[in-house]
Amino acid sequence: MDFLLDAIKQNDKLPIRLVTPGFGHLTAEEVRKYGYIHRRAYYFFLFMVDGCAQHRVDLQQFSVNANELLVVLPHQVHELAYPDENADYFKIGFDESCLSLLPKQYPFLVNPLNASKITFESSAAARIKSIFEILLGLLSVMNTDPELILAYLNSLLAEINSAYFNADQHPADSRLSKYIGFKVFVENNLTEHPRIRDIAGELAINTNSLYNIVKHYSGLSPKEFIINRLILEARRRLYYNESSSIKELAFELGFNDPEYFSRLFKKVTGKTIAGFFQDLSGK
Secondary structure, eight states: OOOOGGGGOSSSSSOEEEEBTTBOOOOHHHHHHHOSEEEOSSEEEEEEEESEEEEEETTEEEEEETTEEEEEOTTOEEEOOOBOTTOEEEEEEEOHHHHTTSSSOOGGGGOTTOOOEEEOOHHHHHHHHHHHHHHHHHHTSTTOOHHHHHHHHHHHHHHHHHHHSOGGGOTTSHHHHHHHHHHHHHHHTGGGOOOHHHHHHHTTSOHHHHHHHHHHHHSSOHHHHHHHHHHHHHHHHHHTTOOSSHHHHHHHTTOSOHHHHHHHHHHHHSSOHHHHHHHHHTO
């Protein structure tokens, strides 16, 4: 599991940390202790001001360039990589306790459109950079008033949320709101294998409407979405060696039949679990 952000926080009251090329880096001893691969326990953003950086999130490679931001959510497996030697960037991490103190919620934080990388127009990128620079100053002192930090964190999330959703996919749209509700419900009940009619009832819509909404935003049926999400969780746990056996993993994910789980894994990924391990050993 990822190390606790509270252990490396930069404010005496808030679990939050910011890193730039010249500020906030862990010591060599801490890097050896924590490693370069983490199953995130908190939100992590990388904003590139200049240059390029390569990161792997849930086994997918991302090239993050100037005016782009990478979003890593809690529970995702994140493999760090060094940016270009002359790159300029801001990294920030914060957890749910920080979010709970903000005046509103931000829909992009459940990543409804599966867009882990966000590109900003030049004017928005300039504002993002300015906010990060203010946060850098605030987090340079441990006893900064947390209200000041939260105010600028709120501004940062508002900018990111605006860029995440385009004019045709505004979070106030009722269909998108239902899809966000679907994703949240699935996350909160994943290993219970929620039934489609129960989710539809929770969202106060019929099953046909739920099917059309999920298909529109994800390209999958609700059942396919849940299966894919379960297999993604399996891949995360296998990658991070969180289960001692396939049988144990299957039971942890709510499958009563490990053989059925293994067949489903191959159907979704195109590989057996043994083949998945071989790919990991050769990466």
